[in-house]
Amino acid sequence: MMTRTLLLQMAGSRKMEHFARHNRIAASLAQRFIAGEKLEDITAPVRALNQQGMSVSLDFLGESVSFEAETAEVTDTYLRLFQHIRAEALNANVSVKLTSLGLDIADALAERNLLRILQAAGPEMFVRVDMEGSPHTQRTLNLFYRIWNSEQGFRNTGIVLQSYLHRSAEDVEDAIRAGVRVRLCKGAYREGPEVAFQEKSEVDASFVRLMQRLLTEGNYPGIATHDTNMIDAVKEFARQKNISTDRYEFQMLFGVRRELQEQLVQQGYRLRIYTPFGEHWYPYTMRRLAERPANLRFALTSMVRG
Template sequence: MLRSALLSAARSPMLRSAAEHSALARPVVDRFVAGTDLDRALTVARELAVDRLVSVDHLGENTEDRAQAEAATEAYLALLDRLGTEGLADRVEVSIKLSALGQALPGEGAGLATDNAARICARAEAVGTTVTVDMEDHTTTDSTLETVRALRRDWPGTGAVLQAYLRRTEADCAALAGPGSRVRLCKGAYDEPATVAFRERAEVDESYRRCLGVLMRGQGYPMVATHDPALIDHAGTLAAQTGRLPDGFEFQMLYGVRPEAQRELAAAGHRVRVYLPYGSAWFPYFMRRLGERPANVMFFLRSVTSRH
């Protein structure tokens, strides 16, 4: 119930506006978000890139008009130019949300988002890095995967994201486990109905194991997005069983979540990539992080009450 309430709050324009303009929230949000501007994000990315890889996300989703979609696209182009000029492109990629690029606009949305994503992929290739297309709620899964397939015709290294809590994902993993395919497997962070998603934690974990097995046995490049120690250990076991070397897959974790575990995995010789969000439109992302783990809610409450 708490998770559903938090994810419902994430969709509230009134709460979002109040939170994103609140000075009180900023110190708490900074745990999970690398500031509101590009300079700060690049500073953090440079620090992380000493021993890890990075995927930068310019926060924003559910754009309501072409102008917003164009602004989001331009923000990514500027980010990519800076990655190139500052010598970070070999260790830092970008993650994009198609809803930020216009996917939900009536009529033209899917095509507009694909066109904007293509501009971003072209710029990424020019500076020497890659793009991963984030997955959002289940109503966009087919459209998002169609865009990924279109982008891969010109940029085969474009990453896809699949969510283990969806009942369809094991089949999607099999379809995307071909040579060269980069797939990030996460549990999922949206409030989905039981008709399309597993709702119990044990079911989600078991689905994650099945899906990861498909990817590890495939010919692509699995990106293991989890903070769960048991699933991290399971990934290592699967890698050994399938003969994958350390450069044949990577772990991915969120900025601000289990940073010591990130450093330990990297020190042990694993590829570790940190998902690094930045920007002023942080509220929906932050609420999903609170919804994922009760410990995050307690951290938030302690941080707020300690300031009084």
């Protein structure tokens, strides 16, 4: 628990990021969790996943951007990404963090950038708006629903809700009422007891409750977890309620529990792999290490041995 807190604290440090970006060991640690630094790097790993029967969601790493010009670069990268996905005929959609589009600068800026992305995506390409730490939850949902309820009527987009937040039970009901597609995950940020469950058992129980609501009433939910207890709960519930495998999908992260990923596909379940790329890999990698500090030990020992 201590290590998790420390790693999550380090994830938010700009100084540590600067250090890590210029450190060979840190960079090789990151490689396990990202598909590459450049747009061209992603083709081969995405195609390999597609060939194994898995779809993909591509995330351009670039959270908490502080200058408007940077948000334009991130937005342009998404537009180029759409061209790339189409040109290479990849089975992939995209995920985007609103802070990378300028949410920490001004809501209106993030909204303009997201609109550009949704327009360029077109009705066939789905754009998932990732969820970040709790200071961003309400603003992310406000912005999302403004666009959802606007005259343009974009339907090629959806949200993420985190089972560790107390508020998510209500947010799930709102999404069900509006017909919004939800990715359900446990939540990856450091959150206090005022907003979030602190015990794993509580986070898991909440996950199961929300999963059951989404599976019965939701619009094609994405169930994002590597936890076999959660996965078994989904399979069992779907079997009991006669919910066919094309009404939802499992989602997992690139490089995490590969054998479990293959197993699910072999068993006939839909699986999408969240696949990040880009140079700004530091905070993402730190959150992955915080989820399983053993990864850090494993990576360091294998590097020392190597």
